Amino acid sequence: MILSYEKPAIKAGLIFLALALPIIFVGWLMQTVMLPIVIASVLYVLLEPVVNWLQRNGMHKVAAIGIVLLTLVAAITFFIAYMVPALSEQFAEFRNRLPQMLENFSQLSNQIESWLNVNFGINTESGGLLPMAADAVRQWSGKLISGTSGVLADAALWLMLIPIITFFFLRDFRSLRNQLMSLTSNSMFEKTLTIYHKVSSQLEMYVRGVMLQSLIMAIITSAGFAIIGLPMAIIMGVLAGIFNLIPYVGPILALIAPLLVALSISIDPGMLLSVVAVIAIAQLNDNVIVVPTILARAANLHPLIALLAIIVAGNLFGLMGMVFALPVLASARIIYTGVLHELRAIHWHAMQS
Amino acid sequence: MSENATSIPFWDNLFRSRHDWKYEAVRLLADTPIFSVVPKRVLRSLVDGMYHRHYQNGEAVFNAGDPGLGMYLVLSGTVAIQLNKRKLAELKKGDFFGEVALFGEELRTADAIADEQCELLGFFRPDLQEWVERNPKLGVKVLLQLGKVLAERLRSTNQRLIATQES
Numbered sequence: 220m221i222l223s224y225e226k227p228a229i230k231a232g233l234i235f236l237a238l239a240l241p242i243i244f245v246g247w248l249m250q251t252v253m254l255p256i257v258i259a260s261v262l263y264v265l266l267e268p269v270v271n272w273l274q275r276n277g278m279h280k281v282a283a284i285g286i287v288l289l290t291l292v293a294a295i296t297f298f299i300a301y302m303v304p305a306l307s308e309q310f311a312e313f314r315n316r317l318p319q320m321l322e323n324f325s326q327l328s329n330q331i332e333s334w335l336n337v338n339f340g341i342n343t344e345s346g347g348l349l350p351m352a353a354d355a356v357r358q359w360s361g362k363l364i365s366g367t368s369g370v371l372a373d374a375a376l377w378l379m380l381i382p383i384i385t386f387f388f389l390r391d392f393r394s395l396r397n398q399l400m401s402l403t404s405n406s407m408f409e410k411t412l413t414i415y416h417k418v419s420s421q422l423e424m425y426v427r428g429v430m431l432q433s434l435i436m437a438i439i440t441s442a443g444f445a446i447i448g449l450p451m452a453i454i455m456g457v458l459a460g461i462f463n464l465i466p467y468v469g470p471i472l473a474l475i476a477p478l479l480v481a482l483s484i485s486i487d488p489g490m491l492l493s494v495v496a497v498i499a500i501a502q503l504n505d506n507v508i509v510v511p512t513i514l515a516r517a518a519n520l521h522p523l524i525a526l527l528a529i530i531v532a533g534n535l536f537g538l539m540g541m542v543f544a545l546p547v548l549a550s551a552r553i554i555y556t557g558v559l560h561e562l563r564a565i566h567w568h569a570m571q572s
Numbered sequence: 573m574s575e576n577a578t579s580i581p582f583w584d585n586l587f588r589s590r591h592d593w594k595y596e597a598v599r600l601l602a603d604t605p606i607f608s609v610v611p612k613r614v615l616r617s618l619v620d621g622m623y624h625r626h627y628q629n630g631e632a633v634f635n636a637g638d639p640g641l642g643m644y645l646v647l648s649g650t651v652a653i654q655l656n657k658r659k660l661a662e663l664k665k666g667d668f669f670g671e672v673a674l675f676g677e678e679l680r681t682a683d684a685i686a687d688e689q690c691e692l693l694g695f696f697r698p699d700l701q702e703w704v705e706r707n708p709k710l711g712v713k714v715l716l717q718l719g720k721v722l723a724e725r726l727r728s729t730n731q732r733l734i735a736t737q738e739s
Contacts, residue, residue, distance in 0.1 A: 271706050393621055400623060405631055408623075408694075409641050416641075416698045 227562035234562075235555045254539070255377050259384035263392065264426045266291070270389055284389045288382050295378070312451060316483035323482040414557035418550045425546050429464060432509050436463040436473075436501055443497030444477060447490070451480055459498065463505070465541040467526050468533070470502050524548070594619050597647060597693050600666045604645065605721055609713040618703060623694035627651075627686035633670075638680045640673025642696030649690020655682045662687065671718060674700050 246253060266287050273283035396415075403411045441456025449455060455477045462473040474495065481490045528548045532540035598615045601607040607615060624647075627633060633644060636655060644651075645668045653661040653669060660682060663669055669684060674697050704711030 271702075274706050275708065397621065397623060401625075405625060405627055405633070408625065409634060409638065412623075412696060413639060413641055416696075420698075 227559055230562050231555060231559035234558050235551070238554065239551070252380070255380040255384060257539075257543070258377070259381050259388055261426055261430070262291070262381065262385045263388040264423050265430060266385065266389060281390065284386060287389075288386055292382055316450075316480070319483045327482065410557070410561050414554055417557065418553045421553060422546055422550060425549065432505065433460040433463045435509055436460045436505060439501040439504060440473070440477075440497055443500065444494070447493040447497060449477060449480060449490070449494060450484070455480060459501065465533075465538075466529065466545055467522070468529055468541060470498065474498050593624055593647060593691065593693075597622070597624075597645070600645060600647065601693075603666055604668055606668070606671070606714060606717045609717055610710055614707070614710060618695075619693070621699055621703070623696070625692050625694055627690050627692065629686060629688050631686045633684040633686065633692065634680050635683050636680050640670060640678050640680045642673050642694060642700070643668055643671040644684070645693040645695070647691040647693055650687040651690060651692070652685050652687045653682050654685060671721065673697065674718065675722075 249256065269287050270280070270283045273286065274280055278286075400408070400412060400415070437456050437460025439456075440459040441453050444452035444455050458476050459473040462469040465472065477494045477498070478491060481487070481494050484490060525545055525548070528544045529541050532544035532547075534540075536543075594616070597619045598612055601615050601619065602610070602612055607618075610618065625644075627649070633651060634640070646663050646665050648665055651663045651667075651669065652659050653663065661669075670680070672678060673680070674695075677697075700714075704715065
């Protein structure tokens with residue numbers, strides 16, 4: 220009896236690999252345009268309900284898509300025209316403050332070292348943990364600045380590509396999906412369609428939930444940072460919102476940049492505690508209100524597996540890997556269990572007859 | 573699926589023309605009690621989102637116990653509805669089956685087997701839900717029609733049950 224369950228499990232694993240490998244290969248071939256495609260997919264998920272709403276009110280599909288995308292492009296233009304100068308001012312300020320931040324960080328690490336030395340007799344002078352941490356912060360800050368200018372260079376290409384890809388997704392996704400489904404054999408057609416709908420509805424729920432969650436996080440932290448008088452409050456809030464896309468690890472990453480900014484002013488424990496308090500309040504709101512109401516059951520994974528997946532994906536694919544680790548893992552699980560369920564049913568029927 | 577059935581290679585589906593069957597599908601759908609309330613213009617866009625499938629003689633469309641996802645309309649050929657190898661009904665061009673699955677994830681209660689080479693049009697629960705959300709006024713009419721069809725089938729089953737009990 221145990222054997223009857225083992226066999227389908229192995230078969231399901233092999234089928235799953237046979238499905239996953241071509242997808243990974245296509246992903247590898249398309250890696251240069253992968254990011255715009257992923258962003259367009261997220262926009263598709265976010266904008267489709269609006270297009271549906273316009274259609275429900277009697278508008279033609281192409282007209283509805285056109286209006287939605289034009290509004291989006293107008294909003295982005297508005298953002299660039301009004302927000303980017305303010306953000307770049309804040310970014311320039313961040314760049315100017317960086318040496319001071321690092322200096323203050325070194326001072327702080329020296330103070331902690333001497334405190335450790337005096338109170339516990341721990342000597343960290345030669346190659347200890349704190350100088351290493353200071354070096355890591357210095358390298359990280361350098362990467363942040365050089366990396367951001369690289370991202371800005373790519374942004375021009377993305378700004379052209381993303382609305383075009385999103386337009387075609389919104390217009391033709393359904394017929395593309397149907398054409399792909401027509402390739403499945405008759406015996407697997409309904410099963411494939413069932414698994415597809417389960418995966419797509421869970422992914423849609425996850426993407427919409429996470430984007431809303433990040434927006435709420437960005438608004439709360441921006442407001443909080445502005446109230447406590449932290450410089451570059453908006454950029455720090457936006458960063459906290461972006462980092463919140465990464466479950467578990469995000470809140471810790473969200474702390475680094477505002478703490479560095481706070482350190483750039485002075486080594487004021489009050490300001491440092493206020494920054495931690497703002498993030499803590501935002502996280503409390505996130506965990507008590509937002510996650511249970513918006514994201515409940517969206518990923519449906521054990522926290523330990525989720526955490527390990529995020530760390531491994533982050534190591535392999537960087538920030539993007541961390542953001543997409545959970546939805547990819549959740550989808551993989553649905554596909555695997557769907558295939559396994561089907562194979563068990565076939566096996567059971569075979570045993571009965 | 574019976575042993576003599578041969579499955580269609582997937583590339584056959586890839587190169588099949590997508591338009592020649594659509595006019596016929598719209599005409600047949602408009603004649604069904606469920607979709608008779610939908611204007612042909614809307615039916616054309618609805619058919620665009622449906623699944624056009626080909627089955628060989630003896631091939632199973634679905635089997636009893638499979639989780640049901642939606643209904644099929646026969647565009648050509650014949651489909652036998654059977655339970656434990658006993659034929660319950662034979663469906664021809666313009667007939668539809670499996671509509672109970674449009675309401676929930678119930679298991680199929682009988683086998684649907686292609687009696688000869690046939691062409692079917694599949695319409696499934698997630699697509700119905702999405703379409704109703706986009707066209708609520710027409711959606712309500714279609715759901716009412718669907719309710720009428722199911723009520724009619726329940727009535728006829730009850731009558732047959734009573735007749736069986738009386739005889």
